[in-house]
Amino acid sequence: xxxxxxxxxxxxxxxxxxxxxxxxxxxxxxxxxxxxxxxxxxxxxxxxxxxxxxxxxxxxxxxxxxxxxxxxxxxxxxxxxxxxxxxxxxxxxxxxxxxxxxxxxxxxxxxxxxxxxxxxxxxxxxxxxxxxxxxxxxxxxxxxxxxxxxxxxxxxxxxxxxxxxxxxxxxxxxxxxxxxxxxxxxxxxxxxxxxxxxxxxxxxxxxxxxxxxxxxxxxxxxxxxxxxxxxxxxxxxxxxxxxxxxxxxxxxx
Ligand code: G
Ligand code: G
Ligand code: NA
Ligand code: MN
Numbered sequence: 364x365x366x367x368x369x370x371x372x373x374x375x376x377x378x379x380x381x382x383x384x385x386x387x388x389x390x391x392x393x394x395x396x397x398x399x400x401x402x403x404x405x406x407x408x409x410x411x412x413x414x415x416x417x418x419x420x421x422x423x424x425x426x427x428x429x430x431x432x433x434x435x436x437x438x439x440x441x442x443x444x445x446x447x448x449x450x451x452x453x454x455x456x457x458x459x460x461x462x463x464x465x466x467x468x469x470x471x472x473x474x475x476x477x478x479x480x481x482x483x484x485x486x487x488x489x490x491x492x493x494x495x496x497x498x499x500x501x502x503x504x505x506x507x508x509x510x511x512x513x514x515x516x517x518x519x520x521x522x523x524x525x526x527x528x529x530x531x532x533x534x535x536x537x538x539x540x541x542x543x544x545x546x547x548x549x550x551x552x553x554x555x556x557x558x559x560x561x562x563x564x565x566x567x568x569x570x571x572x573x574x575x576x577x578x579x580x581x582x583x584x585x586x587x588x589x590x591x592x593x594x595x596x597x598x599x600x601x602x603x604x605x606x607x608x609x610x611x612x613x614x615x616x
Contacts, residue, residue: 366416367425370423370425373403373405374425374429374432378403378404378406379401379403380404380604381399381400381402381433381437381440382399382400382401382602382603383399383400383453383603383605384398384400384595384601384602385599385600385608385611385612386398386599387593387599388593389591389592389593390587392599394613396451396453396593397451397452397453398454398602399433399436399437399456400413400602401429401433421458421459426460427464429458430458431470434471434474438478441478441480442478442479442480444609445480447613452486453486454486454516455486456488456490456518457489457493459492462493462496462504467504467508471485475511475513481512482513483513483514485513485514487514488516489516489517489518490518490519491517491522491525491526491529494529494532494533498532501533502532502533502534505533505534509536514536514571515534515536516536516537516538517529517535517537517539518539519541520538520540520541520561521540521561530564530568535570536570537565537570538561538565538571539572539574539595540561540572540573540575540591541576543576544558544561545574545575545582545586545596546576546578549581549585555585558574558586558591562586562591566590573593573595574594574595576595577597577598578596582596582598583599600612
């Protein structure tokens with residue numbers, strides 16, 4: 364059985380799940396959002412990381428099916444949380460195939476309509492490999508998605524080849540500083556300089572800035588001192604099933 368075939372069976376058997384990782388306002392630790400992250404609950408191997416199977420998914424015929432499932436599941440969850448009185452935003456990771464086939468803006472509009480989700484509670488995270496596609500087409504698609512009221516964030520900022528030129532070319536709402544720059548923040552002055560400049564740059568461009576990979580309080584405090592507004596990382600919470608997320612982060616709201 365090839366991995367691709369196994370993944371198709373897994374989709375039929377509903378073995379995929381979305382986990383949610385909290386995103387907080389750094390100044391007071393209050394919840395602002397959740398990033399939806401796919402997991403494969405394998406009957407024998409347990410939870411399999413997307414790093415192991417998403418590269419195969421993204422180059423297979425399954426790609427669109429799983430991407431649509433992620434988008435729909437995340438929107439339904441976000442709407443359920445909205446109905447329960449929370450204003451937590453839910454962010455999804457876009458797959459490259461979602462820009463190649465069909466009309467993404469139309470799918471997003473249809474999904475918002477079907478679920479009743481307030482558009483500003485949905486965020487889309489895009490990586491540089493997505494922006495490498497036909498520039499005019501992507502630009503047009505982003506504009507239409509943003510006109511719906513959905514925000515678009517540049518994920519893994521700083522790790523690509525041309526991060527700055529993308530900030531100039533695309534109408535983004537914010538960026539997520541890649542965790543590789545955040546880990547060493549306290550001990551590496553180069554990382555501190557890069558993160559500090561990125562925060563300054565974001566502010567000057569009017570972009571929301573989210574730091575990823577925050578694993579301890581000292582890093583969070585340092586980011587606050589540099590003016591970073593939002594953060595995400597194991598210090599605040601690991602990616603977890605929706606029910607655990609509700610218990611830990613939504614019950615007290
Ligand atoms: O959750 P984890 O850190 O294991 O994720 C590993 C990688 O898989 C990350 O790069 C993350 O962006 C990606 N990933 C997780 N969930 C999804 C998803 O639903 N869609 C896409 N396209 N990528 C995802
Ligand atoms: O590529 P993307 O930024 O979407 O990847 C998100 C991934 O980062 C998820 O797989 C998640 O498990 C992982 N992650 C989130 N917070 C932390 C953290 O504090 N430390 C580490 N090592 N990984 C993290
Ligand atoms: Na992401
Ligand atoms: Mn990232």
